[in-house]
Amino acid sequence: MSILIQQAMIMTMNDNDAPFMGDIRVEGDRIVEIAAHITSQPGDEVIHGNDMLAMPGLINAHQHSPMSLLRGFSDDLKLMDWLDRKMLPAEANMTPEDIYWGAQLSHAEMIRSGTTTYADMYVHMNEIAEAVMLTGIRASLTRGMVFMEDDGGRRLQEAIDLVQRWSGKAEGRITTMYGPHSPYTCAPEPLRDVIAMAVKEDVPIHIHLAETSEEVVKIRERYGMTPTEYLESLGMFEQAHVLLAHAVHLDRQDVERLKGMRGGVSHNPVSNLKLGCGIAPITEMMAQGIQVGLGTDGAGSATTVDMFEEIKAATWLQKLNYGDPTRLPARNVLQVATRGSAGLLNLEEQVGVLEVGRKADIILIDLSKPHLQPVHNLESLVAYSVNGSDVDTTIVNGKILMKGRQLLTIDEEILFHETRTRAKRIVEGI
Ligand SMILES: CSC[C@H]1O[C@@H](n2cnc3c(O)ncnc32)[C@H](O)[C@@H]1O
């Protein structure tokens, strides 16, 4: 299949490229040409870019996709109350089929709001992978593992099975990671084993880190260290590629500890705001050369998985926190949400930039809206004014998943019926 996008404003997200008017040609799963004018060929699906902006799809670096079923179920609680009293009991009621439908609901929301790739950490990952096969999104899948009361043998085996069965599947859209849940739910010995396995197989690790001040106190009581120091003491940052979700409570030495690591930090500002966790010092990390990407966390905490909300929250929080409006300017926050996240998922050579040879993961934003007029600066417009619902077309791996705001791989009537019924049953009695 070939696609020709004609006469759109193109924002490549490459360093030094200013937005320009032009055409993009896609063949198979890749971008094959970007130029001022490209002649259409027989069989091309031509998309007219009038009043459209083409940019790389956004990359959500931290999600728990089936938590879409728990959106709005429990709000206004502290993280550990929310997790222990509400989320874990509800999750205990979820069947593998619930997880399949919950993941599909998240995929629909992400495709509609311009996310083309995401990183997921959850359970029943075979069902999530089946949803990825169907919906067409690109995903890095992680079986979340808790290792406290037992040795986690079954969970570890499921994680190994996921990596072996699904890496490279769905036309190459699926990649995998190992997912020890967090420093406070994983004891040192099993963590060491996971690190050794990840290094040996060169599979990245995806883990929550330093999300709350309570976590910092708990880890200090247990091990006499900060959470970051704890992971460092196990050798996590020496060779493994690591995706650290949150990293809100880092002191100066912790930031030093992450310098030079492979991977980096997923900043999830809306979830951090809503759970009252704090503001991650991402501009300090970036100044030290630590790679930062952007994620939503699950809809159970963030309430939406719209990356445009995260983009705004991320830049505004840095400006507010340091009393400095020059922090994380528009171009930089867009780089964080595209190239930054791609690097965290070990996909920096595949996605995150519009460039010949890269995977064709492209979104078209409809600029013919009152809140997007006039256009003084496209990067400012995208970072500060665009909403997820302004995304008109979403292409992943050279396949059109949404056109003119119509989803082409997902039947929303069936999806909403399934998810409403299942969500109601899951929370009954909690
Ligand atoms: C074992 S699968 C993943 C596990 O993580 C839980 N979770 C969701 N959001 C958060 C968060 O912000 N911090 C820590 N853990 C979180 C989710 O409910 C699953 O049980």
Ligand SMILES: [Zn+2]
């Ligand atoms: Zn999370």
